[in-house]
Amino acid sequence: MTTTKQHYDELLGRVYAWSVASAGDPMRWLEARALLDAQRYLDLGAGFGAHALPLLAAGKQVTAVDFNAELLGQLRDAAGTEPGLTLQQADLINYLEACGDAEWDVILCLGDTLTHLESAAAVQQLFAGVARHLRSGGRFALGYRDSSAFAAEGLARFVPVASDRTRVMYCLLEAIDATYLRVTDIVTELTAEGPRTRLGEYQKLRLAREVVTDWAGRVGLVLLSEGVERGMTSLVFQRP
Ligand SMILES: C[S@@+](CC[C@H](N)C(=O)[O-])C[C@H]1O[C@@H](n2cnc3c(N)ncnc32)[C@H](O)[C@@H]1O
Numbered sequence: 001m002t003t004t005k006q007h008y009d010e011l012l013g014r015v016y017a018w019s020v021a022s023a024g025d026p027m028r029w030l031e032a033r034a035l036l037d038a039q040r041y042l043d044l045g046a047g048f049g050a051h052a053l054p055l056l057a058a059g060k061q062v063t064a065v066d067f068n069a070e071l072l073g074q075l076r077d078a079a080g081t082e083p084g085l086t087l088q089q090a091d092l093i094n095y096l097e098a099c100g101d102a103e104w105d106v107i108l109c110l111g112d113t114l115t116h117l118e119s120a121a122a123v124q125q126l127f128a129g130v131a132r133h134l135r136s137g138g139r140f141a142l143g144y145r146d147s148s149a150f151a152a153e154g155l156a157r158f159v160p161v162a163s164d165r166t167r168v169m170y171c172l173l174e175a176i177d178a179t180y181l182r183v184t185d186i187v188t189e190l191t192a193e194g195p196r197t198r199l200g201e202y203q204k205l206r207l208a209r210e211v212v213t214d215w216a217g218r219v220g221l222v223l224l225s226e227g228v229e230r231g232m233t234s235l236v237f238q239r240p
Helices: 004-019 026-032 052-057 069-079 092-098 120-133 209-218
Strands: 040-044 061-066 085-089 104-109 134-144 158-163 167-175 180-191 194-205 222-229 232-238
Touching: 004 069, 004 158, 004 167, 004 180, 004 194, 026 052, 040 052, 040 120, 052 061, 052 069, 061 069, 069 085, 092 120, 104 120, 120 134, 120 209, 134 209, 209 222, 209 232
Parallel strands: 040 061, 040 104, 061 085, 104 134
Antiparallel strands: 134 232, 158 167, 167 180, 180 194, 222 232
16 A cells, blocks of 8 residues: 555645645634643644644744655745744654754644554654653644544445535545554546546554553653544643
């Protein structure tokens, strides 16, 4: 199967920002979880900057890490000369291993980025890195889809993602086993030669909220708040 990076590089990176245009207001999400009182933010899997851009506009310092060049380019272009932005094109775990003694007040891993990691071990490694790089009292915010109980069958496996006059996107979700979902993105676009459909697949982790909370606890992170909104589980932890 295509790796997640290949999938973003070959298909999803180009349409991702368009596909989530109607998602909720990122600043409202951060505000509701009391995450706007800090100065130094690390955005893991920042994408085109759904959270990084409004944080920069609010005068925050943001380190944005992502392995997709297309999305980071969109973020760089939209940020313009914003002085608070540091961009890093890197794998998230490699970045956390390599960033020395850097410390942040708030670390974000939002928009389902967590489930893109390749294994349970990778998630635990990410959490260990987060705990190392949070200042004492700093917070770690996670937003992801808990598909541990996924059981859709037949047509219910086809999820409409976004559409407009020239493009429509669905994704097909299928359980591979208890650990992984196969996600097939189906993007049809009008071209000069007529409609063209492109398919790409990758796998996502099925992470139960209890398991994620337990792994975070093992690296010393304390759960501050949790919730589920529009199918996304949110968990906010603090390093004591
Ligand atoms: C679903 S998008 C979420 C983007 C953004 N956080 C948001 O809320 O819109 C996942 C992002 O994580 C990036 N990503 C996934 N796995 C990664 C990894 N192992 N290392 C670096 N970036 C990764 C993808 O390129 C993509 O931009």
